[in-house]
Amino acid sequence: MESYHQVLNPKGCICSPVIRKSVIRRIPFLQGVGESTFESLEKNLTSRSLVEAMEISPLQYQAGLFGVVATGALKVFRHVQGDNVVVFDVLTAGDFFLYTASELDGLRMYTYPDILQAMTTTCILAMDLARLLPLLTADTRLAPAFFSELADRLRQISERFIRCSAYQAEHRVAYLLQFLLSKGPKKPGYPGLIPFNLPRKDLAAMVGLTMETTSRILASFEKDGLITSGRGWVELLNFTAIDKLCQAESL
Amino acid sequence: MESYHQVLNPKGCICSPVIRKSVIRRIPFLQGVGESTFESLEKNLTSRSLVEAMEISPLQYQAGLFGVVATGALKVFRHVQGDNVVVFDVLTAGDFFLYTASELDGLRMYTYPDILQAMTTTCILAMDLARLLPLLTADTRLAPAFFSELADRLRQISERFIRCSAYQAEHRVAYLLQFLLSKGPKKPGYPGLIPFNLPRKDLAAMVGLTMETTSRILASFEKDGLITSGRGWVELLNFTAIDKLCQAESL
């Protein structure tokens, strides 16, 4: 039996050119865009593999960058006071990210002006932002695709904002576990395993708690048989019980 | 001298047809779209005035709704456990909102699936969502306009999320005051006055605090001469001091 750490951190990058092509074709938010757009993307996107903990910062790409996660997972975070961080999203296979030059005329697009860091062995496909803009004008179905994706993220973070500002620690953690499990493709054979490497500190940083509190809450979940967890991984066992904790128990 | 309450709650709606036209032309996020789009909007948007505390709920508009705030302000909130609410945005003159039917093929657009409530006497311009969709295909500059606006909101709430999950009460309140002041046109003669009616309970609901805590913090700000406040209003006095509190004091 493989250890969880091996399951979550496959060795090497599987993004051969032929695989890359199929990855691009299957990007969820691009379903419905034109054939020529796919072809352009195949031509322009170059793959790059990241090992765990490698970072991509907007400072490295002053001229902007458009990227898509092919395999693995990235966390999006920002530093706050000292060495603390706030993690506010996780990007997995098929999610895009954009760094934009601050003064871009024409289409103002969203940028996570934040640092991306690989949580597991990760492969990204990236291209200069400048090459993306022509595609947007050429294919009128591309902008709406971005639009929808963006709308989803806004919905997600609004929901998360609500959970984190109105509910207390136990609820937040339960919600976060569900949220994370819904991200990214499951590892075959592990339907409840959150499919990326996720230290307690990051879990805590996603819900505004400390590592200690998070650890205590996970321990209590584990005692009740809701989850199993270890160093860098969490596996949900009792889905309905977790879901119940996420409901707004209206007293 | 007018009372603050009078300043914040003008009587009556000023949206005569002729004013409406100029309002539409000056909507910030639509700058740069085509002339014909403006004409269509003028034709389709109908004005509606809301007095303080009136609500617009998605339940009333199953088929969707597109609206723009002409004057006044709306808060966007959702109920959580019991009679608590979380307020997660404030819409002022020029901001749009969208309710969409859940299963809308074609362009999936963002909806605040939440309740809007007038914070002051407010005038909105609204139209059926179905009439907006043709405009989006007719004018290719319209979708990017929405896109940019959406991107801004995502940026805003990400920032607010960070503040609320990593900093403590005093910082959050200071940040919120700045945030709110940056919203909406200032009332002439009151450069530091947050230009809408805003009870303590709502202030608290925007940063995940209770009314009591918020009140205490505002009292301490007032003691230090940073603000003046009263029933439903807050006026910033010492901008630099507030700004300093908002900085990430990195210990």
Added chain:
DNA sequence: CGGGCTATTGAGGATTATCAACTGGTGTGG
């Protein structure tokens, strides 16, 4: 097998919520 890092556990303390009583402004009705 030991070093270093992640995670756990415990005790104590700070922050913020809760509960309750009170104050005072705002608007209403006499």
Added chain:
DNA sequence: CCACACCAGTTGATAATCCTCAATAGCCCG
């Protein structure tokens, strides 16, 4: 126009939650 009632806001005491600090345990790697 004034008195009253109501509700937003304030203030205080207490309690709960979560953080901080510190020590310990366990996993992963050399």
